[in-house]
Amino acid sequence: xxxxxxxxxxxxxxxxxxxxxxxxxxxxxxxxxxxxxxxxxxxxxxxxxxxxxxxxxxxxxxxxxxxxxxxxxxxxxxxxxxxxxxxxxxxxxxxxxxxxxxxxxxxxxxxxxxx
Amino acid sequence: xxxxxxxxxxxxxxxxxxxxxxxxxxxxxxxxxxxxxxxxxxxxxxxxxxxxxxxxxxxxxxxxxxxxxxxxxxxxxxxxxxxxxxxxxxxxxxxxxxxxxxxxxxxxxxxxx
Numbered sequence: 001x002x003x004x005x006x007x008x009x010x011x012x013x014x015x016x017x018x019x020x021x022x023x024x025x026x027x028x029x030x031x032x033x034x035x036x037x038x039x040x041x042x043x044x045x046x047x048x049x050x051x052x053x054x055x056x057x058x059x060x061x062x063x064x065x066x067x068x069x070x071x072x073x074x075x076x077x078x079x080x081x082x083x084x085x086x087x088x089x090x091x092x093x094x095x096x097x098x099x100x101x102x103x104x105x106x107x108x109x110x111x112x113x114x115x
Numbered sequence: 116x117x118x119x120x121x122x123x124x125x126x127x128x129x130x131x132x133x134x135x136x137x138x139x140x141x142x143x144x145x146x147x148x149x150x151x152x153x154x155x156x157x158x159x160x161x162x163x164x165x166x167x168x169x170x171x172x173x174x175x176x177x178x179x180x181x182x183x184x185x186x187x188x189x190x191x192x193x194x195x196x197x198x199x200x201x202x203x204x205x206x207x208x209x210x211x212x213x214x215x216x217x218x219x220x221x222x223x224x225x226x227x228x
Contacts (some may be wrong), residue, residue, distance in 0.1 A: 043220045093158050102212050106159040
């Protein structure tokens with residue numbers, strides 16, 4: 001299947017700092033990418049949908065100024081958690097949609113811990 | 116709006132026995148159905164999908180799923196479970212292929228040796 005990479009896999013930061021997470025589709029072009037958040041023992045919560053070259057669409061309750069999403073190319077989307085706080089600690093997973101396969105493929109996830 | 120139900124939080128099965136993980140869905144248009152598996156501290160791995168065609172879909176690692184339109188179900192099955200199949204399984208649906216995917220809450224499968 002198609003491969004989606006995510007970097008970093010794990011990050012620990014101090015409260016108030018910003019953290020950038022990269023998501024790349026390695027062997028296909030993705031006009032649409034998604035960012036999810038997963039709490040322990042829970043399902044995935046969609047945060048936002050990003051379309052290449054345009055502004056991201058955020059789900060209700062997700063602060064767009066806190067979770068900045070950029071989708072500058074067909075293979076790269078970034079999520080920046082600005083001024084991170086301990087409550088932002090979570091597992092963040094990106095997904096890229098292969099239009100031809102009509103399938104979403106997922107990255108391995110990023111574990112964020114804010115101290 | 117579409118929705119997915121996975122009625123079991125946990126499924127336990129002995130190694131070598133058949134396994135079934137249940138999923139039912141609700142969608143107004145054509146259902147595009149997916150199964151993903153998640154191992155600890157990892158992202159989701161795609162297992163299989165149903166878009167059109169044969170109701171029985173075969174996927175990775177010996178898994179298969181049967182689309183049942185009348186029962187609006189898409190149960191995941193495997194004839195003989197392995198201990199390494201122990202993981203968290205998610206069913207997902209999109210309406211006529213339009214994103215985003217909507218996920219069930221997940222079912223934890225435990226295969227006991």
